Amino acid sequence: MTPLVTIRDLDKSFPGVKALRKARFELLPGEVHALMGENGAGKSTLMKVLAGIYQKDGGEVLIDGKPVDIASPRAAQDLGIGIIHQELNLMNELTAAQNIYIGREPRRAMGFLVDEGALNRATAEIFSRMNLALDPRAEVGDLTVAMQQMVEIAKALSFRSKVLIMDEPTAALNKAEIAELFGIIRQLKAEGVGIVYISHKMDELKEISDRVTVMRDGEYVGTVPTESTSVDTIISMMVGRSITETKTDVPDLSSHDVVLEVRNLRRSNAIQDVSFKLRKGEILGFAGLMGAGRTEVARAIFGADPLDGGDIIVKGQPVTIRSPKDAVRLGIGYLSEDRKRFGLATGMDVAANIVMPCLSKFLSLNMILKTRAIRETARSYIKQLRIKTPSDAQEVRFLSGGNQQKIVIAKWLARDCEILFFDEPTRGIDVGAKNEIYKLLNTLAAQGRAIVMISSELPEILRMSHRIAVMCEGRLTGELPADGATQEDIMRLATQRHSLTAESLNAATGEATT
Amino acid sequence: MLSQGAWQKILAFASLIALMVVFSIASENFLQSDNLIGILQATAVNGVLAVAATFVIITGGIDLSVGTLMTFCAVIAGVVLTYWGLPMPLGILAAIAAGALSGAVSGTLIAKMKIPPFIATLGMMMLLKGLALVISGTRPIYFNDTPNFSMISQESLIGVVLPFLPIPNGVLILFIVAVASSLVLTRTAFGRYTFALGSNEEAVRLSGVNTDFWKIIVYTVSGGICGIAGLIIASRLNSAQPALGQGYELDAIAAVVIGGTSLSGGRGTILGTIIGALIISVLTNGLRILSVAQEWQTVVTGIIIILAVYADILRRRS
Known part of the structure; x- marks a missing residue:
């Protein structure tokens, strides 16, 4: 069987960083091929080259065995390559059908008028092929994120794509919606469409993919069949080392002063009654799934977003923080997860x-x-x-x-902040630099700075934290001592909805700290 | 490798020289000292306004009110000096203060009330135009009672010291305003924040900087400089002409843009802006010497603006 896509020795650089080094990839017809790797491993870059968004610096791309040069997204579409980005690119005010056929609307009246009828019929056809019950005339802005994702898939299919690239397609979907998406993927697979599936979620990969290709630091690590390969093997391929990380020693901090205490922090649904304490020299890990409210808590304490209520006590003094300026004056620094936008x-x-x-x-x-x-x-x-x-x-x-990221850290060191919020400090950073950031965090804590580290990567939380706080849906669902905590413990709390409130939690852990 | 800013200036400066060479070949009158001084004189008002606009544009904002604000300030000077008969320094002070105050209002609308700069200053532009007409009773205010007033722009302080260089005071003022502004932008915390606001306002706010406050200051400084422009033009016409002003903002913005300042903020130089203002003056003057009709001068200026920005885009892309 001729592969749909063959990529050989692909190189791609950006100013200051080599994103891809001799990267390889192969996709067969009717295959779901998972592409895995840590953040910054080069998965998205590789796929963007395939989709014509980036131009390769060197190497070969073969479609159906023939070498091609994919000069633009348009060229990729003509070759039958469709991509569904992590961030949806839809126009909310247009209907599903108008979105799908944007730029190539069927015309009538000698090309002067858009043939809305034909537009909607063509869209309905694609929807029925996907077994999707959706009105082509529905305005996209009114749809759920899951449905919007389906519209994106339909759009990719409308180009008669035989290669479909999905970048973290389930990031915003719930269980039922994921099942629906997988149904559609299986259907496309049966029709011979090749699907590249980028995701971090192991259970999903196990369920949907045929093969897994792992990348690390812009390089090809290997391709393995999903069924006969254990999750541990895949993870060790990803990180390039065994997963037993050297855990930081947890120092005894009970004699250290509490430098920051927050009580009953509230803002609408985003932050619901969050209370915690932070000691001098401590690294408090904030774990939880995306959208659990961790960033919101950090931004609210930092004064970047308003609060509905709650008390903030810095070094024993109740304080009012109305703006980042107030926070900085109190020695609080915030390192955003989105360096380019906020840092x-x-x-x-x-x-x-x-x-x-x-x-x-x-x-x-x-x-x-x-x-x-x-x-x-x-x-x-x-x-x-x-x-x-x-x-x-x-x-x-x-x-x-x-x-x-180091410059952002330098910023706050130069300001001599004693309380630092690190929001996903290693996102988008390659493995070597990651270790340096970890070392830096440990040094800062040893110097007596108090650190809150928000992270979605459980190994990172387990490795770095002295104590772990877990959030779910705006609530603090639990606190764990770092010693002996497991990924499973954290995940249980991170998916715990409404059962254990912050109050009962305080009752449980409060005695030790007061 | 030259930095981006350096390229920007070189490109604009080379165009200026090229224009001058072309005009001096086309007409022997062009390089006459009287003509050159005329060009400088004509640049004074637009140059000062363009410097004012540069501050705002570096923050990523825009100020459409600089032209009518200039007129408003001239009218205020007229009220203080001619209607009230107060001494000249007070008139000068009043004009600059009126400009700064108006700028502070624009800045507050933009920073505190979150009205987009384009809309806020469009409103201010019309409001100030109307106020200038109302205060003056739609008639010009002459400065006949203040004979020294014409000195601000017309006389030549330099000419007293260096008789062979009779550069008018208006041009001297432009020079001083430009040098001071350039120093302020590159050497002070205020200047640093001005660039930072245009580069990434949210990152600056999250660094604990009071971005609203600094934004208001930027518009206030810009407004004060418009007041200076008002004094120059009133002095040159020996009167405050309340109907004047609209259209000047576009010339000022054109000069800023030709000088390589990015409309999306974060980048720009005063030197570039001055060169941009000179390019416009040289073009107008040269085409007039060649007896090109006024209408066609406008057409050429438009083309130059588009070319200047396109050249900048091409350079950025490479």
Whole structure:
């Protein structure tokens, strides 16, 4: 059988980072081929090359055994390659049918008018092929996320795609919706469509995929049949080491002062009665699924979003935090999960970013910048955190994710914050840089800074935390001591809905801390 | 490798030189010192307004009210000096203060009430135009009682010291405003925040910086500079002309854009803006010398703006 897609020795670089190195991949007709790897392993980049969004620097792409050059998304569509992105790209104000045929609407009246009838009929045909009960005239903005995803799939199919790339298609779906999606995938498979399935969820892969290809740091690691390969094997292929991580020693912190305490934090449905304490020198891991409300809690304490109620006590003093400015003055720093949007001014240079929160320390006459002192400070952090940059005057956007993250950390170190919220500190960072960030977090804690680390990666939580707090649907569902906690313990709390409230939790753990 | 900012300036500067070479070949009158001084004189008002607009545009905002604000400030100077008969320094102070105050209002609308800059300043543009007409009773206010007022723009302080260089004071003011603004933008915390706001406002806010406050300051400073432009134009016409002003904002924005400042914010230089303003003046002057009709001058300016921005896009893409 000729493979639908063969990729050989593909190279792709971005400024400051080599995203793909001799990457390989193969997709057969009627196959669901899972593509796995840690964040930043190059899965999405590889697929974006296949979909014509990025251009390859080197290597070969063969479709049906013939070498091709995929110059644009349009060219990919013509070759029968459809991609469904993690973020949906639909126009909410248009109907399902209008979305699906955007840019190639059937015409009538000598091409002057859009033939809405033909548009809706063609769409209905695709929907019925997918066994999907949906009105083509439904406005997309009114649909559930799951249905919107189906519209995206229908759109990809409308190009007569024989290759369908799905990037984390179940991220926003519930169980029933996932089952529905899998039904459609099986149907497409039976028709001979090849499906590339990018996901982190092992159970899903086991259920739906035929083969798994694992990537790490932009390189091909291997391809294995799903059925006869254990999850542990796949994970060890992904991380390139056995999963028994060296766990940080949990220091005895009971004599340390509580530097931050929050009581009964509330905001509509996002934050429901959240209370916790944080001690000097402690790393408190915040675990939970995406959308559990962890980022919301951090942003609310930091003053980035308003609160409906609750008390925040910093070093024994009740405080009011109305804006990030108040928080920073109290020595609280927040490192966002989305560095580019919330953490860095990427068009500005390294030095400017590092001193941003503490610019007032570098002024003469209260207004004129002390350029030399700024550069010296920046250079000392570049050295201390081993930031790889040609100079302190390099624009931040040219640096790799790991180095950008270090700059965000440097920012808050320069401001001398004692309480730091790290929101997904290693997202989008390659493995080597990850370890450096871990070391850095441990050093900071050892220096006496108090750290809240939000992470969706359980191994990371287990490895780094001194204590683990788990959230689900805006509630704190439990706290675990780091010693002896397992991934299963955390997952149980992370999926626990409404049964154990923060209050009863406080009753359970409160005695130890007061 | 040259930095992006350096390329920007070189490109604009090369176009300016190229234009001057073309015009000096086409007409021997172009390089006459009187003509060159005329060009500088003509640049003074637009240049100062463009500097004001540069501050706002670097933050990623836009200010459509700079033209009518300039007129409003001129009218305020007229009220203080001619209607009330107060001494000249007070008139100057009042014009600049009126500009700053109006800028602070725009800034508050934008930062606190979250009205998009385009809309907020469009409103201010019309409001100020109307107020200028109301206050002046739709008639020009002459500065006949303040004979020294014309000195602001017309006389030449430099010419007193260096008789062979009779550069008018209006141009000197432009020079001082430009140098000061450039220093402020590159050397002060305020300047740093101005760029940072345009680069990533949310990241700046999450760094604990009071972004609303600094944004209001940016518009306030910009407004104050418009007040200076108002003084120059009133001095040159020896009167505050309340009907004038609309249209100046577009020339100012054009100068900023030709000078390589990005309309999406985060990037820009005062030097670029000054070169941009000079390009517009040279073009207008040169085409007039060549007896090209006024209408066609406008057409050419439009083409230049589009070409300038396209050149910038091409360079960025590579």
